[in-house]
Amino acid sequence: MRDIERVRELLPAQADPASSCGAGAALSPRAEDDLDALRRTAACVREVRPGLVTRRRILVSAAAATGAAAATVAGYQLRPAAQPRTRATAFTPAVLHYVPFAGRSAREVLLDFAGRVEKLPSETADGPYLYRKEWGWWLNTAGDVPGGVASVAVPTVTESWVKADGSGRQRSAYGDPIYPDAKQKRAAERAGLIAGKGVKNSMYGPGKFPRQPEIDAWRKVGPLSTDPARLAEQLKKVSWDGGHIINGVAAMLDYASRSGPVHPQLRAAALRVLADSRSVRVAGTTSWQGHKAIAVYQTQTWHGSTQRASVLFDPATGCPMGSEDALFGNARKLNVSVPATLAVSEILSSGHTHTIDGRP
Amino acid sequence: MDEWERFEQAFRGCYRQVVRFLWRRLPPQAVEDAASEVFVIAWERWGTLRGDPLPWLYGIARRVAANAVRAQERSARLEGRLRGSGVATVPGVDGQVLSALGAVDVLGHLSARDREVLMLVTWDGLDAGQAAGVLGCSRGAFLVRLHRARRHLECALADPGDPVPERESESADGSVGR
Incomplete structure (x- = not known):
């Protein structure tokens, strides 16, 4: 008997451990996402952007995470969301677990969401200052540090009071920086990677609040339209972080909120703009602080590395409540254990106040 | 298209x-x-x-x-x-x-090279020429490897207690040496 025939007899198809893998007519959501990412690459004449990390430099790390799952930041206990999870790293929060909306497309979910939001009553501002309390955690890395590795996560809780004219106050409380090991701690300190220590309190005059240039760009667009098609045109006039429309929509809503509570019709229009985007996906999730959220996300794959950029929306109001940048697949030179979060944020409270030391 | x-x-x-x-x-x-x-x-x-x-x-x-x-x-x-x-x-x-791999425990007694050769023409569903292309060798060299892997598999099935020893060497052109 020929060798091929004999070995096929000895190892029959029914013994194949992968026989049930990938069953079904449709590709998995991950496969569709990957194909979509490649399609966009093809549409840009294969222009590949290494937009994995837009706010930090990439480096080679010599250390592996050892798996601490929680840290304390200025009195807040950060806990991973209570879902089945792969391992958390020592210096990044757990990647959020997403649950798809079974049997419904992203467009259907977002349109339904918009329909509910636009029926909400409009709110009035109780004071000229938009107040927001937000915690965030991002992975600072440096690729040109003497001694090599410098990687650190800096948990931060930030309170901000800002008026429509761009004046206000920002108070940040920094938790202890978290390093994979002592060597990276020394390298990070020498490189000056640490954003700050203890508490930082800053006052700003008109037009001086952080990120004001972005606000100015939105102001030039003119009054924001509640017609989704017109709003989409206005969005195109302002650059979006990482090129993702979800970031454009979140930035637009952030800009709008500086003038007072965002009208439900504008929130609904924003959700309809997202519904019309082919590259947007949605899922249900629970935030790091244990709140239900609708995650609206986009992915980008480059050389085996997939970055998932997400904006979390409050299901009750349609307002953004947080964000996550997560990394999957090949971590490449970043060399963190994947999946990993590169940046996270969640709004702890928000409202309007009359003074820069009031809280809602 | x-x-x-x-x-x-x-x-x-x-x-x-x-x-x-x-x-x-x-x-x-x-x-x-x-x-x-x-x-x-x-x-x-x-x-x-x-x-x-x-x-x-x-x-x-x-x-x-x-x-x-x-x-x-x-x-x-x-x-x-x-x-x-x-x-x-x-x-x-x-x-x-x-x-x-579960039921096919016998594969654990074979070398990684033998496993690869066997899987390519069985569960991976390739013919000898295609499998040779995957491994980057000639069809003739692949058939030599396959023949050896078959014998090792049969030995392992006959006596799964011991790993199959690698007694033969293979030259760069796929011919087997002793």
Whole structure:
């Protein structure tokens, strides 16, 4: 008997451990996402952007995470969301677990969401200052540090009071920086990677609040339209972080909120703009602080590395409540254990106040 | 049909087979990421494809899987050093994959080379010429490897208690030496 025939007899198809893998007519959501990412690459004449990390430099790390799952930041206990999870790293929060909306497309979910939001009553501002309390955690890395590795996560809780004219106050409380090991701690300190220590309190005059240039760009667009098609045109006039429309929509809503509570019709229009985007996906999730959220996300794959950029929306109001940048697949030179979060944020409270030391 | 449409057709037609190929060689949690990387590389090299895309994709997948295995083993060794034990406490990738092979325990008694040869023409569904292309060797060399792997498999099935010893060497052209 020929060798091929004999070995096929000895190892029959029914013994194949992968026989049930990938069953079904449709590709998995991950496969569709990957194909979509490649399609966009093809549409840009294969222009590949290494937009994995837009706010930090990439480096080679010599250390592996050892798996601490929680840290304390200025009195807040950060806990991973209570879902089945792969391992958390020592210096990044757990990647959020997403649950798809079974049997419904992203467009259907977002349109339904918009329909509910636009029926909400409009709110009035109780004071000229938009107040927001937000915690965030991002992975600072440096690729040109003497001694090599410098990687650190800096948990931060930030309170901000800002008026429509761009004046206000920002108070940040920094938790202890978290390093994979002592060597990276020394390298990070020498490189000056640490954003700050203890508490930082800053006052700003008109037009001086952080990120004001972005606000100015939105102001030039003119009054924001509640017609989704017109709003989409206005969005195109302002650059979006990482090129993702979800970031454009979140930035637009952030800009709008500086003038007072965002009208439900504008929130609904924003959700309809997202519904019309082919590259947007949605899922249900629970935030790091244990709140239900609708995650609206986009992915980008480059050389085996997939970055998932997400904006979390409050299901009750349609307002953004947080964000996550997560990394999957090949971590490449970043060399963190994947999946990993590169940046996270969640709004702890928000409202309007009359003074820069009031809280809602 | 333009190049993207041909690629998409290949993606949709071959994705499941590529996933199954990787599933037989990697821990389950690494499969999706590896599949993603396979098709990223495939798109970049799409212009070099000649003929049937599936064996070509298997060739890419084989290298992606090998890289993933090496990376995971390096990480496990490093983690072991960080813990002070000097010994990786994470089971080797091969061990995880072999345990997932379940009923076909006999494959655990064979070398990785023999397993690869056998899987290509059985569960991976390739003929000898296609399998040779995946391994980057001549058809004749592949058939020599297959013949040896068959004998090792039969020995292992006859007496699964001991690993099959590698008594023969193979020269660069695939001929077997003693």
